[in-house]
Amino acid sequence: MSNAIERKQTAASGETLVDVQDLKKYYGGNGFFAPPPVKAVDTVNFEIKRGETFGLVGESGSGKSTLGRTLVRLEQATDGSVSFDGTDITELSGSELKKWRSNAQMVFQDPESSLNDRMTVGEIIREPLDAHGWKTKSERRERVTELLSEVGLREEHYFRYPHQFSGGQRQRIGIARALALEPEFIVLDEPVSALDVSVQAKIITLLEDLQEEFDLTYLFIAHDLSVVRHICDRVAVMYLGKIMEIGDTEELYEDPQNPYTQALLSAIPRPDPTVTIDRITLPGTPPSPRDPPQGCQFSTRCPAKIRPEAYADVPDETWDAVEQLREVIRERSRMSLSATDQMRKRLGRFSRFDDIDETVEDLFEELSVPQAVQDHVQHAVELVKDGEPEEARTYLRDEFGGVCDTTRPDHHQVSASGRESYCHRHDAEYDDVTAVLSKYSDGA
């Protein structure tokens, strides 16, 4: 524990190295007829202190890799700024950009595809040095040998090819290449995800040693939450392009505040069969980033979603069924109609959505459904049958949606150390997340 305090202090005394302000990265969506853009990263704010390891966790599609790539200018930001040591790097170009690049490097997830199979290991590691015209040829070679031993490989590996190495060794090669130009900042994009645990442990240890030796600052991207807990000082949890919770790692893992963080942490299988976890199993899958919810990004799956006042008395099971129906209709509005379907619709002989009755029956059978709810459901079903699932979706949102469905939450500070969480529940007028979720896990 003393170690943890020590680490925290160095992090606190370190000044800001990377400062990300309102960063956005959208794909597509330009032009009049283009479909709406994919919002891979949607207004993100955070800073990374010099010498710390900052973690970025999230499920696939949450935008964590895109964010990492944007920070080292492998992607051009759509909007917002990334200031690195005071310089806004999203504005850099030409020789300035090239000069800056030597200071920020990246290690990729897949050691199979991130190394060129036709180059020897020595050439691979030397390439950044060559590209930046680093000193003389013989000095470069010497530097490569030095790097090889730095990452736990041997000098004679210089003339071998990547296929002669195991996954762990290949990852070491990738790390040596990233270190070549003595950068201050390295983005590690899932560097150990493709490795076995015993190999993973070695690479993590190597990364920790290198950080200490060269005063490196890491952005560590991972979906494996236990790895992040081990290596990171601070961590941000991402969902659908947004940071849901951000703060000190240990604190966040011990006492998560955001409903998504709580669900995510409860989903990790513990390597201990005697532990029974109150697991919060999230329903469904994340929505498409092309068509995110209007309110909170997490609202379609959130177990602690705020219910509108008018429906406070509806039994929980019935309300769950309503939410499920909304999910079904969301999915249907996503499906595009085939050409024949469109033709049929025009001819008034449209039948593709008739089976909605069966689904509704399955959902609501054996439940007591108040008349008010019934009427609205019926109306939505009619809309679906008319071939207008989009309208049914809007109708249900207007009728059954609470603040979570309609309004984006703010980041609320949730602890003395400055941890922030993105959720309406932190507003004083609503019940606290933990209280709501404990009710939920008891009920389940």
Place this chain on the structure above:
Amino acid sequence: MAEEPVLSVSNLQTVFHTDKETIRAVDGISFDVHEGETVGIVGESGSGKSVTARSIMGIVESPGEVLPGSSINFNGRELTELSDTEYEQLRGSGIGMVFQDPQQSLNPVYTIGNQIREALRINQGLRGAEAREEAINLLEDVAIPDAARRLDEYPHEFSGGMRQRAVIAMMLACDPEFLICDEPTTALDVTIQAQILELLDGLQEERNLSILFITHDMGVIAEIADRVNVMYAGQIIESAPVEDLFANPKHPYTEGLLGAIPGEQADGESLRTIEGDVPTPNEEATYCRFAPRCPEAFDACDAVAPAHVSVGEDPDHTAACLLYPEEQTEEERVSHHRSLGAKSRERPAGDVNE
């Protein structure tokens, strides 16, 4: 455990012939799976866990070969002696398998409904509206919402977790009593993994399935398995009921593996690592394959092949390591293992686990 096991594997040896050498991917392993039980096989890549699954399913392809002397007994039938047609029938009805990548188990040019109906037609002779009805039921069983609609969609319109559900539904169409899951959740996110594990748990209870669950993830195995076999370089090196294995790991490899999992250490403590790499098992095991990396290895480890001996209070907890039985002196232990090894060579079937 008096009743007969559903599946009994003994001295299974699967080798792959290459120009240079013969790789013993699975080298003489034995284990049982009882009715309604989940048995886990855990190990790193190259340990032979997937080849074990493929051997049981009879889908080891040339240059691979299940050696004579191996025995896979499923409900009293010897699978190693089945003809290709008989095996095909068995795969259709008795044993189902779920692979890591659902994308590869689904045909991208047919709708999900089409593929489930095909399985229903072949295995249960259902056709037309009847088949459609049953396919909808199956999709509802695996908790896919709006099943009737989803039936007409193609695999690419499903998310990863949904695809794995669809594959499970397809397999349930064959109404198997035994399920082999080969890393079914490895490609999925943790929240989706939680959903799939919950689903498998429910299905097992409902249908009294016996499951062989293969994974590299110690967390998943702790959660789902009743009994665990730890594999290393083609051999089972430790076998125990799940609580016992995690509370008292005996084999140095198991200990190392558990110590390497991040998140379990106090903050600031570094991870335990195992020196060296997993060897390729290309010669007969006349020594302990873990010895070169073992922190506790002694001279005899390079000369004597360890046999499974009971290592815990539970007689079902066994490990193949010369450090056990603990109460004996080194010399006694070595000669004990030597004699067990000789015996198992003469009479290969069955006695390793007893």
